[in-house]
Structure formats: C-alpha cells, structure tokens
Amino acid sequence: MVENLSLICCNITSKPTNLFSRPLNEKILLVQVLVGIFLYVNSLMIFTFLKKEAFRTDTRYVLFAQTLFMDSFLMVLTDLAVIQSYYQYTIPCVPCVILCMVMIWLQFGTPVTLVAMCLERYVAICMPLRHANISSERTQLVGLVVIWWLSAVPPFLVLFLFLEWAPPSVLSSSMICEVELLLPKKWQANSRSVVATLYFLWMSAVIVITYFRIVKVAKKAASGNSKSTTKGRKTVILHAVQLLLCLIQFCCPFVETAILRIDLKLFVNVRYFNFISFILAPRCLSPLIYGLRDEKFVLVLKYYAVFGLSKKPTVHSVKFERQ
Template sequence: MNSTVPVDSLNEALTKNLISFTLSFIINCINGAFVYIFCKSEVFQRDPRYVLYIHLVINDMIMLTASVTLQILTYTVRLSFAPCCIMLLILVTTNKNSPLNLAGMAVERYIAVCRPLHHTQICTVQWAYTLIALMWGVSFIPAISNVIILLITRPLIVFSKNILCFPSLTYNTSHHKTQNVVVEVLLCSFVFLTLIVTYLNVLCAAQAASASIQASARNARNTILLHGVQLLICMLSYTSPFINLTLVTAWPRERTKIFFATFLLTNVLPRLLSPLIYGVRDKKFSSQIRMHFCSKCRKSVVKRTHLKGES
C-alpha cells in the first residue's frame, strides 16, 4: 500500500501504469489457474487445507487488483470520499487477511499431526469456511475503524471533496497512526507465535513418532516453515514506508522511482510468490496442474499438426 503523490511526466506515468497493470494481469492469470484447478477437482474442495489455500490465493488476487487500481487512479482521477473508502476497506481488509490465513493453515497442519484422531472431526470443510468468515470479520474491524475515526475527527465538508485515495494520505491523523501500529504489532505477534508454537509441537511429535508417522510430521513441519516464509513475504508491504524513507533520504531526486520500485517489490510481486511457492511445492496441486494444462497443450499441438498435415 504505497502512498505517493504522482509528479511524473506523462511518459513516465504511462510506463509505470502499464508495468503495474501488465504484472498484475499476469499474476492474476497464474493465480486464477490455481483457482481453476481447485474448482475442477472435488478432492480439493473436500479438503479444508486446500479450501484455506485457495482462499489465500483469491484474497491476494483481490488485494492486488485493488492496490493496482488505486495506483492507476492516482494518475487519472481523484475519487470522492465514499468510493475511496470502499476501495480502502477492501485493500486494508485483504491485507490483514493474508497473515491470518497462514496462521489458520499452520493450525490445520498442527491438528493433522499432533491430534490425528480428532483431525477429521475438527478440520472439516465447514470449519474452514467458518474460519474464513472469522478472518474477514477480524480484518474488517480495523478497516472500518479507520473510516469511523475519519468521520469523527474531520469536518463534514471534507467528505464532499475529491481526494487522493491512498491509505496513508486519507487516514493521516495521529489516531490512525496509533491504531495501525497497535493492530500490526498484535497481528504480527499473533501470527508469528502461532507459527512458532505449531512448528515446535510438530517438531516434538516428529521426534516421538514412529517411522511411519515421521514422514507425515516432517512434511507438516516443512509446510509450517514454508508458511513462515510466506508470512515474511506478506509482511513486506509493512516495510515499504521504512524502505522509502531510507532510500529517499539518500536519493531525494529519485523519489517517484523509488516509491514505484518498492510498490512492485513489496505489494505486487509477493502476491505471486506466496501462492506460487505453496502451489508448486504441493504434489497434489502440481500433478493436477500438469494433468490439466500440459494435456491441453499436447492436444493443441496435436491438433495443429493434424491440420497442417491435411493442408
């Protein structure tokens, strides 16, 4: 969620918007392939692990679309207060959803290894959808709180004006800054603690388990470690203000280029890396991808070859 006032030339603005749009389109197409695989297979739809995973993918697609849309709008049109708040509600809520989703996936792996007899009873598809609903509710609270604080602290005339729609520019009171710090610290602490506790418990279970169960425990342990990597990728968006401040202090004339580069590195690219790492690593998902898309590619090649032979 970058926050820059665009002062670029027309060519620079067009180039940046084109790069952002193209990257977001490609990333959403790749992530959309994972959603397509999930929807085509009932095996995935009956597994809470994959329900949570595909929610992470869809959430990242929504967040990427909202983030890039806001960036493009800053170069084209200023929004009135109401549509800006709706866009920011979506952006802030989905931004908080990603780490919570990773925590939920880690808990599911912990139950599968450390409470295997209860796994099928606790971790049902209904449980996964209930957890997703809870995530959205928890993430929506700080997002709507930002709007409420703005309504309380700003004069009514402000809401009739068009504004530059970025979180740090729209929500710029001291109350907003305090709330953001508190929410981010609590959120990151909760998710990190969840990952650490589940990892240590799975590690202990792997050491105490029989040889037949150790392989499953080892996979679960590696999966939770992977969630830690995914969490660090998701947290990159929180580091962009510090990166911007450091680099702009050193190179003030390159301000807009620095902001754009950090926007791509901390907001756009992580929306691809986080789902892609997990989806490609998972054997079931990767096999389904090969089966669906590689088979279609082969059929397409065979069809073109057949048509050339007839001609």
Template structure:
C-alpha cells in the same frame, strides 16, 4: 535580446525533454507492474478454477484455506494496480469509491498473515492429532475461520471510513487522489490504535506458527519411522514462517517510505518507493500462492492440465 530569447527557448526545450523523460520512466514502471500483476492474477485464476473443479479440494480444510489465499492475494493485487491506474491517469474519484478500494486493499493485506495462522493450526492438528483431525478441522469450522479472518481484517479500514464520515458529513461526496493519507482523517489515537492492532495480529500469528512448528518437530523426532507427511508439514510450517516475514513488509512499508522521504530527492524517492513496492509487496503476493500450489503434487498436476487447456483454448477434462 536574441541571446535572451535563445536562452529562454533552450530552457523551455530542456524542461520539455525532462517532462517527456519523466513520463516515459513512469510509463515503463507502470507497464512492468501491470505485466507482472496480470501474469500472476491469470495464474492464480487458473489455479483457483482448478481447485474448484474437484469436490475433494472444495471439502478439505487445507485446500479451502489455500483457495482463500489465492482469492485474497488476487483481490489485493487487482485493487492495488487499480489504485496505480487511477494515480497515473491523474483521476480524482469520489471518496466513496476510493474508500471501498482502500478497505479492500487494507483488509486483504491484513488477511494474509491471519490466513497463514489458521493454515498453521490446521497442519498442527493434522500431525499432532491425526485421529481427531477430521473432527477438529471440519469444513464448517474452516469457513467460520475465514469469516473471522475477514472480520478482523475489515476492522481497521471500516473504522477509519466511519470515523472520517462522522467528522465530515460530506466525506463520501468529495473527490481525492486515492491514498490512505489523503483519504482518511486520522487522529493520533486512531493511528496508535491501528498500529497496535496490526502489531497484535502479527505477534499472535507468529506465536501460533512457532507453536505449531515446535510441536510438529517434536512429533517428527518422537516418531519411530520417517513419516513423509510429518516432514512435509514441517517444511510447510517453515514456509509459513518465511511468508509471514514477507507479509510483515506490508506493515513496515508505509513507515519505511515515510522515513526515506525526509532524506531523498523527489525523483530518487519515487524510484526507491517503486522498487520497494515491487520487490517487498507485489512479488511476494504473486509468488506465494504459486509456490504453495507447486509443492502439492495433486494441485500441481491439475494446475498444469488446466493451464495447458486454457492456453490452447480446450475445455479441460476433470
């Protein structure tokens, strides 16, 4: 009898230790994600304020699109972390709240490649049609393009919410753990349509970037002198193409983790999913605006000035 009691206590102790180890591992993962996100949202915010401080940045299409990239990626990072905070806290918000968060995270993920496509077209017109660039790429047209980016980015998530609310009239009043699979009632036709639209976006943006890249290279080769702006645009478009590949990870993320779930244990699957999310989704979103900003000499000097003033709590002089 005593041996049975000791064995029961030992098993209970082992279960307690395993639970504490799992909690410690989850907290360490969450802490790393929160730290990385906080640092880069702070950096993006400083760069965003720096860009808004000068009229030339607020009126130039190239910098307007770059500022939109900063804002879009920061929104995605903040709300992705918010979903993780709610999940780690084992909270079940109403579907109305969760639906808003999911709409923002999904739309910003779609906006990223679309914004790259518009940025590529702007560089294409600047290099291939320099005399008409000021007429083709105006401030007004740039803002219209940004509105169009958000329109196409919001189509799928808003359609999911509307369809789910029509099928279930009490949809927004229910409580659920935030996640696309748990949130929306997705019919087979709806899933196919969503994947088709996302694929169409990526194919279109890829063709736009390749078209712009080929034409800029052609102009660079036909130029009689080594044009510095042409070479810089060439490298920028190449960076757009690399960034597009990283954005493609967002589209493949759900399919990849669903495939792995069938072959891995729950503990290993959790670690692999976290690693893929951190390296393929979060870090590229954090680093890309910083890379773009540091390549531009004017933005780099202004950002460094604002960052130093922010850290020392001194009002920057523009």
C-alpha cells in the same frame, strides 16, 4: 509535518487531471506484466480447485483457495490504485474510502488465513486422529467467517479514525486515493500502527508455537512416517517467511512518509520497491507453497494448463493424503 503533507496532497488533487495524460514508463509496464502473470497463475489454480471435489472438501485447500481469491482481488485493486496515482487521477472521497477499506481488509486477510493454514497443518500432524472431525464442513465455514471477521477489524478502525477527523468538506471533495491521506494526524497513524503491531505479535506467536510443536512430533516420528511431518515443517517455515513479508508492508507507509520529507525522487523509488517486494512477492509464494509443491495438485493443474491435451488424472490420483 503530517498535516502539512496532507494539505500539499489535497492541493495537488484539486487541480484538474486528464486520464492517460502521461506515457507509460518501464516501471509501470513491469508492474502490469507481473500482475498479469500473477493473475493468470492464480486464475488457473482457482479453476483447478473448483473442478475437483477432492480439493473443495479438504480444509487445507479451501484455505489455499481463499488466499488465491484474496490475493487476486487485492492485486486488481492495488494495480488500479497504482495506475490512478501514477496518472494523478482524482476520485470522489467516499469511493476512495471504500476502496481503501477493501484493500486493508484483503491485506490483513492473507496473513490471518496463513495462520489458519498453519493451525490446520498442526492439527493434521500433531492430532491426526482428530483431524477429520476438526476439519468438518461446519468447522470450515466457521473458520472462514472468523478469518473474515478478524481481518475486518483494521479497516473499520481506519474508517472510524477517518470519520472522527474528516470535516464535511472533505467527504464531498475528490482526491488521489491513498490510505495515508485518510489518516493525516499523527495519533491516527499511531493507532493504526498499534493494531498492526498487535496482529504481528499474535500471528508470529502462533507460527512459532506451531513450528516447534511440529518439530517435536517430527523427532518422535518413525523414519518411515516422517516424510509428511518434514514436509509440514517446511511448509510452516515458508508460511513464516510469507507472513513476515506480508506484515512488513504495514510498516512501509511510515517509512515512505519519512523519506518523502527528505527527497521526492527517493520516495518514488522506495515506494516502487516496497510494492514489488512486499505486495507482489509474498502473494507469489502462495502458489509455490500450496500449489506447485503438491504433486497431486500439480497433476491436475498441468491437465488444465494445456487445455486438456494431456492424459486426464484419475480419481485415485487426486485423492489426498493427510500430509
């Protein structure tokens, strides 16, 4: 059935298409509005991060900036893919493979970075005396390299599986760019599912262990010093929710393929819901968790959001506490 589905899709892509031949509907317009708002907020936060040295030297906010960068880049590519799919516009196979690899890389990059952020909060709260040494500039660089390396495993697996199957004629053809078309055989889809499941179990274990360690410290903390510990515990919970939403998206293609065999209209509606709920929504939580919830970051953010018309924050007002 999967092979037949791939043949059907390839037949569709073989037809000539005209770009912008279909009028925009309300769903596509809503996606453009949401993506536009999302990119504006993220761009403003990235600009705020780059303008203050206090942000750039703190591991917590370096990881935060990386999630903003990954999510923004992913949103641009995903939005282009949505528009391309809506207009049934075909592109050559090789650029499609590269585009899919980059999107998968970024999709895994966000949850892996979330795990790193939870570990950073664990070190800050449970090992405060060692936090400064562990969160050095060298450690930050090594951590970022490890995050990108771990995130690269799934897309290169997809590339290997595709090259293992694809005949030369496919590489020279054009298609409507979707990851599912690169993995038409059942064993290929199952291999990707196994990798996603392993990542899910590993990330979930880190989140759960981190949370309970912080809770344990919170119970031992004196009432006067428990504020930062409580805030760290809530942050880990929000990370867990965000991570869950990010990882659900890896199951969406299998659900969508099953629905496509039943009803095409239902498939379109489900795919649209999945995009809004599991692509856009989790990435809107990052600014909420590490941007708008942080008083010092919001203070600087407000200054740049109104183009410097408010009172400029002082150096002391943006000096971070170890929360």
